[in-house]
Amino acid sequence: MGKQKVTFDDIAKYTNFSKTTISRYFNNPDSLTIKNQEIIAQALIDLDYKENKVAKILANGKTEFVGIIIPNLYLHYYSAILNQLLASYETFGYKFLVFAGNNNEAVERRYIQELLAYNIEGMIVLSHTIPSKELASYGIPVVTIERESNYTCSVDTDNYMGGVQATSLLYKTGCEILFHLNVDVPVFVPSYGRIRGFLDICREQQIPHELLLRELGDTYEENRQAIQKTVDEIERKHPGKRKGIFLANDTYANILLNYLFQLHGGLPDDYRIIGFDNSPISSEAVIPTSTVGQQIDKIAFTAMELLVEQMNERKKRRPTPFAGPIHKVITPVLLERETTRREK
Amino acid sequence: MGKQKVTFDDIAKYTNFSKTTISRYFNNPDSLTIKNQEIIAQALIDLDYKENKVAKILANGKTEFVGIIIPNLYLHYYSAILNQLLASYETFGYKFLVFAGNNNEAVERRYIQELLAYNIEGMIVLSHTIPSKELASYGIPVVTIERESNYTCSVDTDNYMGGVQATSLLYKTGCEILFHLNVDVPVFVPSYGRIRGFLDICREQQIPHELLLRELGDTYEENRQAIQKTVDEIERKHPGKRKGIFLANDTYANILLNYLFQLHGGLPDDYRIIGFDNSPISSEAVIPTSTVGQQIDKIAFTAMELLVEQMNERKKRRPTPFAGPIHKVITPVLLERETTRREK
């Protein structure tokens, strides 16, 4: 096994060209004669050349690295986004340096410093801890996904539309009273739109409704207890009425569904349920659960498009940065399943 | 904002030291006087120096990059492993370049080339497509997780032990006949151990049993249909008998559980069920499902330890590579939940 790495110098000597010509073979092959291209191609094989991108980066400053700061990979939503971001390598060629920050602001700030030390060309941020103002101040292109983004480009699901779709569906299936169960989301977070969508439709259609913003806890077990308590309340206050419940996500919806199954051995006829996210649990639940699906693939692809656009702009001789941050919005998709059966 | 990057040269001029001394400040500060350290420290602040790891890498050859090849991030198991691998940054300091290969051999081979071009110091491979012999031939340290590993170091769950635990539990809960539902796993894949564990315990205890190796399909819907069909068979062949079913993973177990709920409005008393993986669905199922939990954190950490050991060895002046690949095995944890209630 040839231990030493083969460099352009070796190829140059072997072929009697200069280093420059070898470099050109890779970056601008048309500027060589076909014959010489073939000679070099053969030399690469003979010498078993392996490219060295680190040297290339140092020389031309382009790392083709994109940093990703994501809260964690336990929530399916985040893994799914990451999966699609990684897949964009095939389209854009950028490599990803990934850090999971677990909602620790100081830690995430450290990760960003590390990323900057590697001359990343841009950054995609899904975690919520660091304000967009600070993210913008690092001087590299940034795209945030589904979080506060006053100072950065962003891609979000159209949460308002999602809220409207979910609420309208419940209404159409003949519910007499509607509920939206959520935590107390800050108004500047995109997902607050779900609440606005719910309220707007209820008011527009003049349907009796209740907005239930509760502390639901951080673990599955806490979620379960809080949701069960809330369901007990609802059941006590509105017996017999046909109830439509829109939950902030599919995990919550599943907890509700399981609880009703435990109480009644099935989904009682006076309940309609819809979740949000189209996460696997919504299909795998004891009854396939209606939900609002985020178009994860589009979100990820759009984020990369937006980032690439900014990164390309920076490489121009006379860069014209965007006037202000661009915000893109991706429409969600309503998925009607068995928990919102319409009247027969 | 100072556009130009500050380099050691700038600091050297500013402090009247040489570049070398500045470098020493970072890599061997004790070789400078305290006073001079302070002078340089102050200069770094005054000039707002940011380190450049690319230049450092080029000069010393150490990228601190580890490549990860993972099949996808849709399966919770893979995301959970990746999450823990990323978390090991805090311990080992290695950064991760992540590629999802989606079981495409040619694509994964391309990804590996790209990783090698960045001078990664080592690689962790979870995907199954490329034979370990080839992985070993790339000449960098490799650790594989839960896959064929004849020529590479590896970390696997003790699948045999898991099979034994699951089967024993079913036996202890008073089942009269035991089943193991799985796909036709190749013998050289670690998870084949689950089948061996099942068979060994059944034979040892002389329990009636059936090994059901079926084509279960690639999608959730296909899984569902195949499993329902299998359950129908079992029910037909063994009515009334107390049946213990050990399924290859929690998704399968959940499908079975949901089907029984649909048929009987609950888990019939003559069924005991256990899955594998301790994935979220096992807790979130309509009834919390017993399962064998893989110790994901330990698996990931052990993999990194094993990799770091190899990478450190390579950096020595006179490296002593391991005589042969080292294989580590992590014990799984039995989680008894409601689908294996013991006799009252």
Added chain:
DNA sequence: TTGTAAGCGTTATCAA
């Protein structure tokens, strides 16, 4: 179409 030579920002070697 090809070559020369000066970088890119560090680290490593030797010498002082």
Added chain:
DNA sequence: TTGATAACGCTTACAA
């Protein structure tokens, strides 16, 4: 304890 100088492997004017 410090400094000069040569790598590291490639790109990029500028020349030919």
